[in-house]
Amino acid sequence: MIRSITALVLTSCLASADIWTDAFRIEKISPPPGVDAQIGGIATTPSGNLAACFHRGELFIYNPKEDTWKQFASGLHEPLGLLAESDSSFLVMQRPELTRIKDTDGDGVGDLYQTVFDDFGMTGNYHEFAFGLAQDKEGFIYLALGTASNGAGIREEIRGPWSAIGLDRKDMLNGSDWRKYKGRAGRMYSRVPYRGWVIKVSPDGSKWQPFASGFRSPEGLGFDKDGRLFVADNQGDWLGTSKVFHVQEGHFYGHPASLVWKEGWNRDPLQVSVAELEKLRTPAMGLLPQGELANSPTEPRMIPRGVFGGLSEQMLIGEMNSPTLVRFLPDPVGAVSQGAAIPFLRTGALGAGNHRLTFTPDGSLWIAKTHLSWAGGEGLVRVRLKEQASNFLAIDRVKLTSRGFSLGFTQPVDPESLKKIEITRHTYRYHAAYGSPKVDKRDVLIKGGATLSEGNRSCVINLKNTGDLKRGYLYTIRLPEVRSNAGKLLLGDTVYYTLHAKR
Structure with a gap:
């Protein structure tokens, strides 16, 4: 076994106050020595350990309680996906094939490599x-x-x-x-x-x-x-x-x-x-504005039930180029899929390269990093909600209405902090060229300010002109300085809502 040294909690040296690190503990885990620390896939085993496949083809098992790595397999070709079928059997997505690797003799090392699928x-x-x-x-x-x-x-x-x-x-x-x-x-x-x-x-x-x-x-x-x-x-x-x-x-x-x-x-x-x-x-379902929210989105992963408080069972999406994740809240209208994207863990303490995500039974989020010779990072990060931060303020619901938007919050909101809400809208070109500028960007006027209800945990924002609700547009709702009655600042103060169908 190889013993690693867990780094101290990464402190935010970029600002004197970081609302994300006030709420979440972010730790960097040392990789096994001698490996390229880019991680292509990560998975939680039934026993609560982590399996991680590295860029140069190794698959290691990490025991969080003992802080140790043990090699399980090698010789893989650019693995970019991993599933744990058991503590001794894994599915790995290599560049040329989907492979099952099993330990058949119980020595903790994979000895059977089976091609599951390579018909591409x-x-x-x-x-x-x-x-x-x-x-x-x-x-x-x-x-x-x-x-x-x-x-x-x-x-x-x-x-x-x-x-x-x-x-x-x-x-x-x-x-x-x-x-x-x-x-x-x-x-x-x-x-x-x-x-x-x-x-x-x-x-x-x-x-x-x-x-x-x-x-x-x-x-x-x-x-x-x-x-x-x-x-x-x-x-x-x-x-x-x-x-x-x-x-x-x-x-x-x-x-x-x-x-x-x-x-x-x-x-x-x-x-x-x-x-x-x-x-x-x-x-x-969701447009992720380039240069603002996500430049290179990666793996979607559901937050397990009972983890991260009011964000339980919501979806997170990795982001390789920027020090952030994305939270996505679906808001389907009939058979049409649409919804809202919100920044999550947007802090320099997280770093870039956020490629693959998994959770362990103790409620920890594990983020595996890579760059593949582009912008990104490397290594493994552990994220835990601090005990004293369980009353954090975040948006837990975003719904389109016939006259605007309705937002839900994890804690009661101070009404005085809602006075600076701003909304803009824009769309993008669908064309063969690389990317698109923002098209038809304009301010959207709010009618009479936001209205709170449900014990100040629900906020309705009506538009002055409901004709401003247009299909195919992305609505950016900015909520600067919004805070809870207890004085907690909003974690993720911008909502990006993609609208395809009206209510």
């Missing part, structure tokens, strides 16, 4: 990541396949069938001529199956299906308490900003490269009009 294509392009993993209540496994980038071509040897739709294969090869052809390939492309898709796989790998399409770089997947599958995708071509989707079987979510693997499809996606793609796509 690879071209050798650097951007063909394989992300995971999520498991539904029936035991099916969900993984996501990133598209290739025209920052590079492909290798001569590929795995899987080649789609003839698009640039000739000989012109797609890496080499000195690639610069001449890359523009015609599309910014991101899917020439082998099923790049840009979410895949559903049975636990033994005997059955699988392409589940949903239209993704660019779907970095994380997770289920909420109601069985909704959340998938986060990163800003780029066809994504004006980063997004979180409620993914449903058979739906298309906007990035056209993946359409070449849709049954019966025979057209070049680059030649399909935006208007036609708009009719095909299911819009994102």
Whole structure:
């Protein structure tokens, strides 16, 4: 066994007062010595230990009570997802396959490596990541396949069938001529199956299906308490900003490269009009504004029941580029998925690189970090709610009304602190270009100020003009200096509400 040294609590040296570290204890855990400390996947075992797979292919088990690491497996290829089936069996999403690793002789080391699923294509392009993993209540496994980038071509040897739709294969090869052809390939492309898709796989790998399409770089997947599958995708071509989707079987979510693997499809996606793609796509449940909330969202993870007080059973989403997480509160209107995103743990003490999340039975949130040569971080962080902070103030409900918005709070709010609420709205372009500026940004006027009810734990904000509620827009609700009756400042004072359907 290898004993690590747990660092002291990270104190905020960026400001004299940090409301997040006042409420949450953030500790950095030392990794096993000698490993690349980027962590691609993390999972909680039935016994309450942590399994973590590292960038260079090791899988270690961490015992939080003893503060020790023990190596379980090695030789993995860029693992970016992990599920613990038991204390001695793990599913790992490697770049080339979904693998089951088991300890069959009880010595605490994996000795059986089984290929569960590898029926997807690879071209050798650097951007063909394989992300995971999520498991539904029936035991099916969900993984996501990133598209290739025209920052590079492909290798001569590929795995899987080649789609003839698009640039000739000989012109797609890496080499000195690639610069001449890359523009015609599309910014991101899917020439082998099923790049840009979410895949559903049975636990033994005997059955699988392409589940949903239209993704660019779907970095994380997770289920909420109601069985909704959340998938986060990163800003780029066809994504004006980063997004979180409620993914449903058979739906298309906007990035056209993946359409070449849709049954019966025979057209070049680059030649399909935006208007036609708009009719095909299911819009994102949540828009995450670039540069403000999330630049590279990662894994969604539900807060377990009874953990973090009034935030219990809500969804958290990792964020790789910024020192923050995102909390997401769904607010479906009929069959239309939409809702509100709120910053969580936005503090320099957290650091960037927040890639994979898990909880242990003691109520600790564990955050595994990576950067994959982009912006990010490395290592493992533990987050716990401080005992004296159980009366923290946060928004625990956001609902669209016919006249504006209704917010719920975990504690009674001081009415005098609600006088500075501001709302703006904007949208993004859906187009082939990389990202989008904010479009049609404007202030939204409030009618008569916010109204409190339910013992000052519910706040209604009516708009002066209900015509300002428009489909396809993101509403930014800023609540500066809001505090509880006990004087606690609001944790997460900005709400980003994505509106697709009105009430």
